[in-house]
Amino acid sequence: QKEVEQNSGPLSVPEGAIASLNCTYSDRGSQSFFWYRQYSGKSPELIMSIYSNGDKEDGRFTAQLNKASQYVSLLIRDSQPSDSATYLCAVNKGETSGSRLTFGEGTQLTVNP
Amino acid sequence: NAGVTQTPKFQVLKTGQSMTLQCAQDMNHNSMYWYRQDPGMGLRLIYYSASEGTTDKGEVPNGYNVSRLNKREFSLRLESAAPSQTSVYFCASSEEGQPYNEQFFGPGTRLTVL
Numbered sequence: 533q534k535e536v537e538q539n540s541g542p543l544s545v546p547e548g549a550i551a552s553l554n555c556t557y558s559d560r561g562s563q564s565f566f567w568y569r570q571y572s573g574k575s576p577e578l579i580m581s582i583y584s585n586g587d588k589e590d591g592r593f594t595a596q597l598n599k600a601s602q603y604v605s606l607l608i609r610d611s612q613p614s615d616s617a618t619y620l621c622a623v624n625k626g627e628t629s630g631s632r633l634t635f636g637e638g639t640q641l642t643v644n645p
Numbered sequence: 646n647a648g649v650t651q652t653p654k655f656q657v658l659k660t661g662q663s664m665t666l667q668c669a670q671d672m673n674h675n676s677m678y679w680y681r682q683d684p685g686m687g688l689r690l691i692y693y694s695a696s697e698g699t700t701d702k703g704e705v706p707n708g709y710n711v712s713r714l715n716k717r718e719f720s721l722r723l724e725s726a727a728p729s730q731t732s733v734y735f736c737a738s739s740e741e742g743q744p745y746n747e748q749f750f751g752p753g754t755r756l757t758v759l
Binding site: 564620632 | 686687739741748752
């Protein structure tokens with residue numbers, strides 16, 4: 533079992549729709565969770581971080597965390613073609629990890645005009 | 646602020662050659678990291694430095710060495726490059742070595758080993 537798994541892509545949504553990206557993790561002691569966006573040929577860019585159960589909203593982005601189910605998701609409302617990128621889920625496994633992150637393989641999102 | 650910078654942007658090596666990838670950050674961060682990214686494999690941690698003067702192995706350290714030159718700079722060295730080291734290398738930094746600290750990435754170095 534992979535430590536961090538993301539829903540297999542690619543994911544394609546029409547412009548204006550809600551894109552839903554999912555991530556599960558295996559270490560129940562994980563403490564913090566991050567979503568990065570990576571455009572083709574570019575470096576990962578942090579877009580959301582979440583530490584507590586529930587929802588966290590920032591503009592068109594909402595991160596959702598359910599520690600009991602070991603599940604974190606990213607919702608993108610009113611998707612735009614500029615949101616087309618690969619989205620990486622990253623997990624910090626707890627105090628002994630410092631700020632080291634374990635990354636999923638990413639989900640490629642395409643938003644069609 | 647430039648954030649995290651990396652040099653070079655691109656490099657082609659022959660098998661057995663050596664090279665050093667340079668990374669610097671101007672955010673006064675304590676922790677720095679080296680990752681490699683391969684298709685279908687995601688980002689994998691090679692080495693990290695929780696603070697100046699310390700370095701530790703990550704998930705895939707074989708074939709690499711690192712030096713934390715000072716608080717700003719963290720270099721990655723390939724002593725004898727192999728085709729399996731063809732990858733995109735990213736450096737990252739974070740404020741402290743705590744679980745809640747966010748990592749910020751440099752632009753990457755694309756390395757090809759022939």
